[in-house]
Amino acid sequence: MSDYPITYDYIDSKWRQRPGGNRLPRYGVAHDTGNPGSTARQNVNYFNRQNLSSSAHAFVDDREIIVMIPFTEKAYHVRYDVSDANDWAIGIELCYGGQINFKEAYKRYVWLWAYLCNRFNFNPRTQIKGHYMLDPTRRSDPINAFSKNQITWNQFINDVQKRVGQPIMTAPTTIILREGDRGENVTEVQRQLSYLGYYKDSIDGSFGPNTRNAVIQFQREQNLIVDGIVGPMTFGALNDAYENKESKEPLQRGDQGTRVETLQRQLTSLGYTPGPLDGRFGPQTESAVRAFQRDQGLAIDGSFGPLTMAALNNALTSHAASEDAPSVPKPSPANETLYRVQVGVFESERNAQELASKVRGQGFDVTVIPFPKADP
Incomplete structure (x- = not known):
């Protein structure tokens, strides 16, 4: 499966459906547009x-992947009374039907989910949810689109899992x-040019001469074509430089943001207690860092610098390897019997799909099979 381009075309922040915020996504929710x-x-x-009351982070069809809200911002894609997805999940909408080639759209959809799993360290089997799972009484997506094209939820997750296991280049x-x-x-x-030290003027969203000069300086130092235009190569190099510098910046008490929250989650996964996973580097997080440094034989200063980063990465790798070690399956009796449950017959396809959605929400694979009525 080839890599696909991502178009970043953010909607205006003045709209209600782009609530903003800055968070590290914890999971993703798969939707279809309906x-x-x-x-x-x-x-x-x-x-x-x-102004609208709903939104999503990205839309995918057979030709494009368009991100309209940054993945690290909130979006309104699931009702608040059934889930915390608006605050913590990425919502991706699959476009289907009409003149859309579903096979091509599905390839891009799977690829994007694999890309997000790699980028945010999601486990597809536990950190991708279907909208129908979170709101089973009202929603059936993306099963609605999948079932029309003979795709099951389990097949989708398997397809993403396979793609996660393959090399994925940063999306052009x-x-x-x-x-x-x-x-x-x-x-x-x-914002990125300013963080990297190239841009000194106000961040106002207006591409003026000072922005152009900053772009030219960046292009020159990165051995790119020097034209003052932010095209795909310059934009990609800028993102890489920004993320590379940000990821290496030491963290210490008083810092805030998604990197702090990531650190807190990683420490928690290793058995340390950094306090609330709130992205605030306070005394509890500092204490957890000190405890980790002590256990690793590092200098104990409570600061999350390069040596502590390297040690944490090694510890996380070892921890993941121990969790992924295969367990010995319990042998099944030779005469084990499996049972199929047939629920019933419905006059309305809608009623059948609603019940199927509820059962899927419990983790079962369900198929609605149409058949003609018998003659009276």
Whole structure:
């Protein structure tokens, strides 16, 4: 399966459906649009022209993957009364039906989920949820789109799992910004250039001469084509440089953000107690770092610097290997019997699908099979 380009086309932050926030995603929710024939571009355009009560992070069809809300921001894609997904999950919508080639759209959908699993260290089997699992009485997506194309939930997860096990390059990006442009993408470029020390002016979302000069300086130092235009190569290099520098910055008491929350989660997984997973490097997190440093024979200063980072990565790798060690299966009796449950016959396909959705929510694989009525 080849890699696919991702188009980052963020909707305006003035809209209610882009609530903002800065969090490290904990899991993902798989959706379908429920609107057969609507493309990724049509959906993004719809969400970028008025205040709405719902949203998603990205839309995928047979031609494009478009991210309209940064993955580290919140989005309104699941009801608050059934889940915390709006605060902590990435919502991805699959476009289907009409003139959309489902096979191609599905390939991109699987690829994007594998990309996200690699990027945010998700386990597909436990950290990708179907919308129908979280809101079984009201929603059936993405099973709605899957079932029309003979795809089961288990098959989808298996497809993602297989792709996670293969090398995935950083997704190429479709974006071109130049002097005179305005908007959220320009703001993001300015923010990254500022963090890297190239841009000294105000971060205002307006691509002016100072932004262009900063881009030129960055391109020159990165041995890129020097034209002052942020195209796919420059945008990708900028993202890589930003993430590389940010990931190596030491963390210490008083720091906040997604990297701190990641550290807290990692320490917790190893049995330490950094306190609430709130992204705040307070006394409890510092105490947990000190305890880890003591156990690893490192200098005990409570700061999460390069040596502690390396030791933590090694500890996490060893911990994951021990958890993944195969267990010896319990032998089954030779005469073991399996049982199939047949629920009943429904006059309405909707009623059948609603019950099937509830049963799937309990972890079972369910198929609704249509058949003609018998003659009276």
